[in-house]
Structures are given as C-alpha cells and as structure tokens.
Amino acid sequence: MAVITISREPGAFGEEIAARLAGHLGFMLVDKARLGEFWHEVDPDMASLKNVDERIPQDDLEMDSETEATIRLLPELIVQLAEEHDLVVIGRGAQGLFRNCPGTLHVKIAASRQFRVRNIKSSEAMSSREARRWARDLESQRARYLRFLYNLNWADPNLYDLTLQMDRLSIDQALNLICFAAEEMQIQQVPQNQIIENMVPESGEDRKNGRFANFSEEEFARFLEFYGIPYAYEPDSFPLEIDEQGKAIEAFTPDFYLPEQDLYIELTTMKQSLVTRKNRKVRKLRKLYPEINIRIFYQRDFYRLMAKYGLLAPKPDLSADDQCTE
Template structure:
C-alpha cells in the first residue's frame, strides 16, 4: 500500500487538503491527533507527546537514545498501518523516513508569505504583524524538528515528488493535482480517480466553511438566552454591583486564542470575565492569593503581545475587596 506524505508550510492550508483527500479516498489520515492516540494506545512511555507536535527538545545531547526510539516508533507504526491500507501522513518529517520506500510519494504544500499571513489573519483574528510572527515561529520549530529528528533540511526540493503552491492554485486544484499524480502512480484506478475527484470540491467547500465557522472573531459578542452562569461567587457579586448601577456588560463574550499546535488547532486560549462595550474594556477578575496568579498574569502577557489593541485589565484580590468595601459589602 502507498504512503503519501504531505509536508506543509504553516498557513498554506495543506492540512485542509490532506484531511479532505483522506475523507474522499477513505485512506487513513495520520496527523497529530491520530498519532497521539496511537502512542497512548500502544503505551509507549519513552515517546514524548510534544514531539508529535513537531517540536524538538532543548537539551538534545541527553536524548539521542529517545530520538532513535521515536523515529523507530514512527517508521514501524506507519509501515504496519500501510500493510493494510493506503496512508496520508501529514508532516512529522516522514518524507525523510520513507524516502527510499518504493510505494511512497511525497508532496509539499507551500504558499507566498502574504497568502499565508492572510490565511492566518482570517482564521485566528490576529493582525498582520502577529500572523507573520506566528509564521516565523512555526517555520523555525519545523526547521529545528526536522534537523534534530531526521538530520535534514525539509526545504530541500529533492525530497518531494511535487511541490504545490496554494497561492497560485486553488485548494481544489491542489487536491486535484495530487489525485492525478496518484492515478498515474497506479495508487488510484481511472474509475476511482473520476469518482473521488467529483467529491473533492464539495468536501473542500464544507471544510472551508467549518474553518470559517470556527474562526476567532474578536468583536463578535456572544448572545445569551438567559442570565449568565458565573464561575464563582466573586464574579456573581461583581455582576450584581454592575447591574445595580446599570453598567452594561457581557460575561465571557470572547475567547482569545494564545497558542496553536503544528496543525493550527488552538492549544491555549483566554476568555476574560467581563466586557464593557461602552468602554471597549475587558476585565479579568481574580480573587486568588497573589502568589497563585502567576499563570493568569502569563496568559495576560501573551494576550497583550498577540492582540496589542485589546484593552484589558486584571482586577486583583485587593482591588476586588476595596470595591466591596466601598459598596458596604464586608467579606472579612
């Protein structure tokens, strides 16, 4: 059976192409989520899950044995699966692992920097500068990952059978070229090729709608069918004060993504407690002891770095108690 590797630049939408092709063909898709599941299922204690996210260890000299174990796990697992079914393998440097494999074909999906930045801006609701910074970070992570684990440069064009540019071809055209190549390699029969090709466009349209539906919109304020359910007593008390003085607010209306994995899925996010539309101000209320707010402060710094135009304040325990005292509420 064929092993079809798809390497992709961050923001090129190569993930969408791979997911749609796997769905249309019925082939197995191996990506971050499915590989993590296999590691858990096989109880492989020496494999670190963060490596599946295409990140490399910082203290490399201490981990050579584990690097070899990780590479062996990838090669054996994928080879075993390919004995039963054709495989679409997304990233993880498998263009290196299966370079000499007779039934492997290797594709790379790229796009011009401006196109990649635009895709990331639309999907994650960040400005252009932040999108470019994310691209630089992800490109550096993948360079380091491939150099450390595979001892190679993933930008080497000789690793790939075809390099496809989603800046000059639509996603449907990109998927169509891959299908045509698979037909020419006898992975697909002519009849299979025609049937699957007709499915790709509607599947891609749906995939792009799904991405758009999940797109982060900073200024879209969620409506509530009823009164909000507050996370704790302090938030409820704070809301009662706002209600009494008729100060308009929304409770947790916006979630700000802070970190993404190698496939563009949100790994960390922050939803401030209150938003005041009249002041375009977010308030995060924390009544924890000061030594326990480190994690929240770190998220706040990340948010301000990614979304510099967002006006947000952290309301500390001392500020909260001063407010209660001002309104004659004694919490002891």
C-alpha cells in the same frame, strides 16, 4: 498499498488538502488526532506525545534518553499503520521516513508569506506580527525535526515529487492535481509490503563484542545480572515459514529468555527504520505459537528502565552500533 506524504508550510492549507485527499481516496489520514489514538495504545501519557510531535529541543544536549526514545517511536507507529493501510500522512517527517520507497508520492504545499500570514490571522485570530512569528516558529520546529531524524533539509526540492503553490490554486484544484499524480504514478499498484520491505534493509553487521549483538543487549544483560535475574541469551529459534522440503526459510530468535517468568524479551531499541521487520515477525510468532509469552521492549521502555535503576551508561552512536541482527 500506497503512501502520500503532505509537507506543508504554515497557513498554506496543507491540513485541509490532506483531509480532503484522504476522504476522496479512501486512505487513512495520519494527523495529530490519529497519532493520538494510536499512541494511547502504547503510552497512556498523552503529554509525552504532545511534547515531541514535530518538535525537537532547541539544544540536542538538553534531550534526555526518554525524550529521544519517544521521538524515535513516532515514525515507527506510522510505519506500522502503513503495513495495513493506504495512508495520507501530514508532516511528521514522512517525506524522509518514506524517501525513495515505491508506492509513495511526496507533496509539498507552499505559498507566499503574505498569503500564509493572511490565512493564519483569520484561522488563529492573530495579529500580522503574531502570525509571522507563529509561522516562523513552526517552520523552524519542523525543519529541526526532519534534520534530527533523517539529516535532511526540509527545503530540499529533491524530497518532493510535486510542489503546489497555493497562491494560484484553489483547494479543489490542488486536490485534483495530487489525485492525477497519484494515478499517473500508479502508487496503488505496488504489491502489499513492498514499501515496508524497501524501508528495512537486512543488516550485515557482525557482532562487535563477541557475545551480544549491540550496546542495548549488553546493557539489558547488565541490568539482569545486577539484580540476579536468571536469563538465557538467544536460546531458541522459532521457524516462521517452511519450504516444501521442510526447511525453515524464515525464523525468529528472541533476544532473551527469563526462565523464572517463562518470558521471552525482544529489544527494539535501534533506530526506527530497523524495527518494523522485527515487530512483524513478533506478530507472526504470536500467531503461530500462541503458547509463547513474549514481550517487546521499545527504546522508550528500555531507557526508562535503565535510568530508573541508575544503570544507564553514556549512549554510543546508535546509528553505528545498534543494528538489527535477526
């Protein structure tokens, strides 16, 4: 299992190199088209993806809950793809998403501004002035995206294992260098799931309010109580793996059970890096217990529901309060 991230300056042939690399290695290419296909399974409204794909509002104060939830859902989709495929990921903050993970190679494709403006003029049919402005705007958007999600500086050289200066390289030469680095680093030798396991640390957070594990659970319970919907909080725990002595070594406890609907609800409204393990456990639960009816509530769904019914309180710092408590 392996992930190669391609961060690129506009006009430096990053997209072309990534596409060639994925085809050469037999990896899945994660680009705008691939994310669009995968996104459609989550939300048929493709406009919501277009508005947040490598984009952050200029002023964070202008961001509503639904926009923020959509932004944070994108990395989760990429992680889900990484659970089952070797990936070449173009941009999307992937150098931050998979930072310090085994089985990864982080590449930056760069070039002089003159080189990039010339390429943009040719490919986008722009004047030199338009090309410079277009490149500058894209650079600003991508830098803001990485800073918002991971508090990282796009220009930090420590984020990259390999930086290629395309003024002096052909696309074929760049491709060969990346393939050589991937082979030397033996990124494809990393055991399956090790990348993901290193992304999702166990949480040692204790519950702070005595009943619910985090703010989102408390808000969801408030919604249920407001509309008189009967529920039970964490009533059942389902064994997912049993050792030789018959003891459960892995189990899953859904957040809520709605008896009138015979439905379990699992909230995944915390930051992206803590969601993936929960999704994997839900899939395992469905396989082992097909009679169990369970629905996952993503952050986007949660805030949309709360806003619709006017029950959305001011959001706390989710990085501190919303921790995974499986």
